[in-house]
Amino acid sequence: MNSPTPESLAESTPPHSLIHRVFEAHAARAPDAPAIRTHARVDDATAATTRRYGELNRDANRLARHLRGCGVAKDGLVAICMQRTPALFESVLAVLKAGGAYVPLDPNYPEERLAQMLADARPAVVLTDAASAGVLKAAMARAEHAARTIDVAAEREAWSSQPAENLSRDEADIDARDLAYVIYTSGSTGAPKGAMIEHRGVAHLLRAQTATFDLDANARVLQFASFSFDACVFEWVMAFGHGACLCLGGSGMPPIGDALVDAIDAHRVTHATIPPVALSTLPREAVLPSLRVLISAGEALPPALMRRWAQGRTLFNAYGPTETTVWCTVHACDANADDASVPIGHAVPGATAHVLDAQRCPVSDGELGELYVGGGGLARGYLHRPGLTAERFVENALGGERLYRTGDLVRRRPDGALDYHGRNDFQVKIRGFRVELGDIESALTQSNGIEEAVVVARDDESGQPRLIAYLRARAERDVTPQTLRATLSGRLPDYMVPAAYVRMTAWPQTPNGKVDRRALPPPQAEDFASAAYVAPEGETETALAAIWGEVLGIERVGRDDRFLDLGGNSLKTIQLATRIRARLGRDLPVDALFKAASLRAMAAAIDAQAPQPDRDVDAGSFDAWSGSTSGARDGESARDPVSYQQHGLWLLEQVTKTSLAYNAQNVIRIRGEIDPALLQRAVDHVVERHEIFRTTFHDDGSGEQYQRVHDGAPGILQTRTLDADADESALQTMIDAHVAHRFDLTRLPLVRLTLIRRGPADYVLIHVEQHYVHDGWSANLFMRELLDAYAAYARGEEPALPPVPAQYRDYARWQRSEGAHARYAEHLAFWTAQLADTSHTLTVPTDRPRPDEPSYAGRQLRCELAPALASALRRFCAAEGFTLYAAMHAVYQIVLHRVGGADAFLIGSAVANRRSRKSEGMLGMFVNMIPIRADVSGNPSYRELLERTVATLSASYEHEELPFELLVRAVRPERTTGHNPLFQTAFSAHNSDLPNLRRAGFELSMFEAYSNRTSKFDFDVVMLPRGQAHADSVTLLWNFATDLFETATIERLRDAYLRVLGQCLADPDQRLDTIDAMAPEERARLLEGGYREAPFESTRCLHHAFEAQAARAPEASAIEMRDGARTTTRRYGELNRDANRLARHLRGCGVARDGLVAICMQRTPALFEAVL
Structure with a gap:
């Protein structure tokens, strides 16, 4: 042709x-x-x-x-x-x-x-x-x-x-x-x-x-x-x-x-x-x-x-x-x-x-x-x-x-069609992008210390191609995979950055004298490591390396390895501090651990601190108390107190008359044939180990709650079969029905597992728990033990799970102990100072008036960061020594500052609260909420704000043990059913380790944080340091109260967050007032909305002029009120929206032309809102 x-x-x-x-x-x-x-x-x-x-x-x-x-x-x-x-x-x-x-x-x-x-x-x-x-x-x-x-x-x-x-x-x-x-x-x-x-x-x-x-x-x-x-x-x-x-x-x-x-x-x-x-x-x-x-x-x-x-x-x-x-x-x-x-x-x-x-x-x-x-x-x-x-x-x-x-x-082919058989040069396809290997080789040889480089693509265990770099470096240069990866990440797209870096002393050659690429050796484990391995030296480094290995779940730690590079995060840093305190007798604050990035630096910080003799664990801690009271529990008829976390839920339920907001759930899809009888045995084994699944909760008639442990908990596991011709909507309906189950706290079970068979080797497991017996750590620990027990029974063996260190009712009793309250007093002093002169009310405008009695109805938006943005975020955090959570928390502060206008405000944060070593192996509700004080005053740069955030988070983590209920009692914020006490928004991270989902011949996929269509706050965000589409991505779950917000509003808030995050990573040193949170389309609508400067007309009402100003400059300050050292600002856009809502309410009350409305109020911003 x-x-x-x-x-x-x-x-x-x-x-x-x-x-x-x-x-x-x-x-x-x-x-x-x-x-x-x-x-x-x-x-x-x-x-x-x-x-x-x-x-x-x-x-x-x-x-x-x-x-x-x-x-x-x-x-x-x-x-x-x-x-x-x-x-x-x-x-x-x-x-x-x-x-x-x-x-x-x-x-x-x-x-x-x-x-x-x-x-x-x-x-x-x-x-x-x-x-x-x-x-x-x-x-x-x-x-x-x-x-x-x-x-x-x-x-x-x-x-x-x-x-x-x-x-x-x-x-x-x-x-x-x-x-x-x-x-x-x-x-x-x-x-x-x-x-x-x-x-x-x-x-x-x-x-x-x-x-x-x-x-x-x-x-x-x-x-x-x-x-x-x-x-x-x-x-x-x-x-x-x-x-x-x-x-x-x-x-x-x-x-x-x-x-x-x-x-x-x-x-x-x-x-x-x-x-x-x-x-x-x-x-x-x-x-x-x-x-x-x-x-x-x-x-x-x-x-x-x-x-x-x-x-x-x-x-x-x-x-x-x-x-x-x-x-x-x-x-x-x-x-x-x-x-x-x-x-x-x-x-x-x-x-x-x-x-x-x-x-x-x-x-x-x-x-x-x-x-x-x-x-x-x-x-x-x-x-x-x-x-x-x-x-x-x-x-x-x-x-x-x-x-x-x-x-x-x-x-x-004989029919004229073409079959593809690869490249004849050194171009490869990586993640759908065509990559010339010479491009990467050239970038490598431009790196300081690299003399020659060869890059090849080799399939990994799953059959996906990955890039391997082979290089010869000058002997005097300390070239590591970590430094090379960091260098290339700043020059090349992430899909062009090799996964491993193999040092060569000589090249294998073909008979023609060219590099024999096929003879290049496969990379070893150390070629993928974040740093070249150097063994720990001295007693402290050796002991600390063992602690790192326990916390991170790795076998080998070198003295130049960095905690964050090996998978450390804020939760694991707290675990690390607990083990250092217990094992080495040193009380290093969390922020000191953040600053000491490498093993050798952390060991030096430990050695520089004076030893604390005879202090294996903190006085009055749960570990010490439970060790001294082992075996002192009464039998089934005992009336043990509930924990403060559980009592806080009970108080909210009495006010809100709803329990669905405190259901927790996971939906797991399983590929592989399951024996329901073996699964029942595995459930029974785990329930026998952990009393919390055999516990009910009661009111003694005087307003006090107690818990009672029973011998067994029948009815936890149910099995269902879905018709072969049932579509996806039928499965969704079944999931929704189980997730919406309302538990009776006085009757077992308070956890339900429903196994749905969809077909041969195709199952769905729905796991629903009342929050009284649950937190994220517990859910993962339970699933890990359940899978291990099932695998053992499938092999014809008895499970060999580690002993349970203590039971949850032990923890509840410890909370009432003298030692615990002595610790709480120290924590309360910190929080009282931290919360002074900080507003307890969120200033973000809502789409609807706040109801006196919230329904807790909610929705969830799931957002997975684009791979490039997630990669840039991880690179920035690795290079600067920040956790993902701290970096993303600071961005959340910027967005709330832009939307709400306040310079200082509180953001809730869910913390695992498992500083006790024993608590790591226990099931139950340990999670605690703490208020994180955001301070964006003084127009800092993103980097400066991030430094502030790390300091605040680190100090707050040191005092996370204080139950939120006790903090609220002490601070005594104004309580209304329309507002959560202290804060109405939260930014949390689910960092607890996921169970290994490839066990007993199964392939499992966990759908995390399946929404039960409720929201405990006005809106909150949960950060998952992983994605479903891309495992190395980051997922944000945006939950919001539908009583207050339209979906489109939270979508704009989410998009503003992503926009601000991208700008902060592109230029961490730019000041907050130069960061643009508004979408171009939204800005264009405002600019093109017909508002123009014009002479004031005598027939024009004053409130119309105010509305024009609000449209022209919604972020401009309309009212400032100083009360001592505290300044409150209401911005034009916010004040206009609030006045509009109140005006419509007044119309509904019969206010019309020439109708008189008296205003008798203190001189506050609300007074002028009422006038408008």
Whole structure:
């Protein structure tokens, strides 16, 4: 098949076929049709926002004319560094309409990588947004490149008066041979290379899509790919080229797993392009009924994955390098095919595919050769790289056709389809991204001390490729995997950073004298370690290393290892302090442990502290008390007191008359056959070990509670079977019913396990407990013991679990002891000083008036950080020596400060409260709430605020033992049923270790913090230092009271948090007043809302002028009140919203025109709220 010449291709691509002209035609034909649909929460379609074709076209036209005025013309490069929002695609269209070519810059890339692209492209204009401006500014400075930078949202007013009609040919005469975009891919010289794609290539892409896929204006196309990935072009061209809707899943990184299912279902997506690595994260039960066409691309499609997703829809396996305008071959998959590999198919319409040998001669069918591609999609070449362009873009010796050398090895099947057989050079695919290993090798050799480097990709135990670096370093250089990883993380995207670093003294060689990559040795454990191993020295280091090993669950600790790098966190640091106190007789504060990062530094801090003789454990501690009272418990008839934690729950339940808010639950999916009889034996064994599961709680009639332990607890485990034809909704209904169970505290059981059989080797285990017997630590310990006991019974053995150190009622009795109250008195002195002059009321405005009696009804938003953001967060914390929790807590303070306006306020934090060694092996409710005082006064930088936060957290952890109930009694805040005492929001972390979910031949997946649709606070956030889609990500669970807030409000709060987090990581030294928490779209709505400066009219009411001021500057101070050293501020936006709510209430009371309302109040901000 002969390909048309470049000249004929240009002639066959008339102006009206250029992508922006096609878009304009659709906008003229159906201006009200949806062009872009987006919402932050993908499972709530009511929160969706839509940009329609007519509106989007007009906005792009105005921006295009502004760009023309800035000098943008034919082949002029305009960089776009923005978050994934409708404004991003408006900017793309505007650049194309103006005649320029856009350069996509992913704001999640490292600063150095962006700087390389900017230095090479040298764009005259850069379009950005507030969330990306920080990293862009730093990258431009590093590139030493100055360009006109335009914040599209913030500066929209500058071009709002431009004509909205399409640009004429006189304004922008664009030809098919003009550049459309330049996209950067990995380069073998150490610098990325820019592939120049012309308009005719994009037109070819559109024609091929039209001929291949079932597309019309009713299609809904998922926008999944990162903007910097050419698959993004594939998606927006598919949508805009057919008058269809482009569906965004949010402004962050592409969704994975359940979030991807939610995005597809919520948008009712019909067409999606998803790489196999993302397809593999979708849950087995996912159906995706709306999805008609699925395209797999980016890497090899496994046959099993193909067979699964080819059922019920049309599945295509697409292939193509960036240099061929996204794709060049495609294969329509057959679910019944049993081939060992999925072919990449035939050339798409308008392209040609040639399999050639080393002399560029065709090979026979079935023979291995290199794939060369010709046709309409070929790039012009590489920007500023004529030599590389000549090397990769060659003439076909048999026909004069221009071809692109892909470097991929293929075989042609008898039916003409192509099979992919890997690379013939040193390019590899990692997580769907094409990586040239030379790029990484070049970055390594630029690192100080590295003489030579070789990087290879090798499969790990799960079959996924990972990068291994082999290097030769100068002998005098102390080069470690830790330092190399940190260096590369600042220069390369995270998918290009090797997992291991192997030191070599000599290279294995081939007979030709080249490095024999196949003979390179496999990496050893130490090559993956955070630091080179150096054995502990001396008595203190040796003892401390043993303690680290116990706390972290690792076998070997070196003297230069860092606690945080090995998996330490705030919870484990507290455990560490407890063991050091008990084992070494030193009382090191938590903040001292944070500062002493390495083992040797921590040992030195311990040695520097004077020893405390004869102090194995603290006087009056639970460990000491329970050791002296062992065996002193009475029998079943005893009336033991409840713990303060349990009594606090009881008090709240008496006020709120609800218990559902204090149910805790986990839902676990199990692959493998289960013997219910063995599971029952395992449950009985654990219940026999721990009295708390055999305990009921009673009122003695005088308002005091007591607990009673029973001999057994029947009825904990139930089994159910789901009909074979039952769908996912039937399972969900069953889960909801069990999670909503209301426990009677006076009757057993107070924990329920329900095993649901869905089919052969397919089960769901629902674990629900009343909070009286539960906390997060207990849930994980219980599951660990249950699985271990089951595994033992399955082997025909008796379980050999460690002895239970004490029972929970021992802990409750200790809390009433003289020794405990002596300790509590010390803690109370700290908290009294800590809470002085700090407001106990959250100032964040609510959407609805606060009810006198809250229902505790709630919802939960789950948010997993984008991989790039999570990676940047972990790198920052590792480099600066902070925990994830502290870093994220400081960001939460910034957001609450921005939204509520207060400089000092309280945030609740759930702490494990297991400073006692014995408590680590006990089940029961030890968790405690403590108030963390946030202080953002003085406009600190993020780094300064983080230092404050670490100091506050460390000091607070030292006093976490004081029961919250006793603290509230002592402080005596004003109590109302509408407010939680002391604080109404919380930021907590679930750091307790998860059980090993691969036991007894099972494969288990735990769905953490399954929501029971309740909320104990106005809103709170739980941080999980792991993700479901990406294990190394971070998950945030946003719980909120539906009495007070709309879902959209919490979504904006969540998005503001992510936006602030990104800015803080990009520039930790920026001051708080320079951090932008508002979304560009929200700011634009405020700026374009019609509020303008105008002379005051005599007929205009005073409150209207106030409302205009509130809209113009909602964060400005309206009222300040000083009471001693304490200052209270009410801001215009907050005061206006509160006055509006009160006004509507007064209307409901009959207040109307000329109706008199008396106001008799003290001189406080509420007085002027009442006036308004």
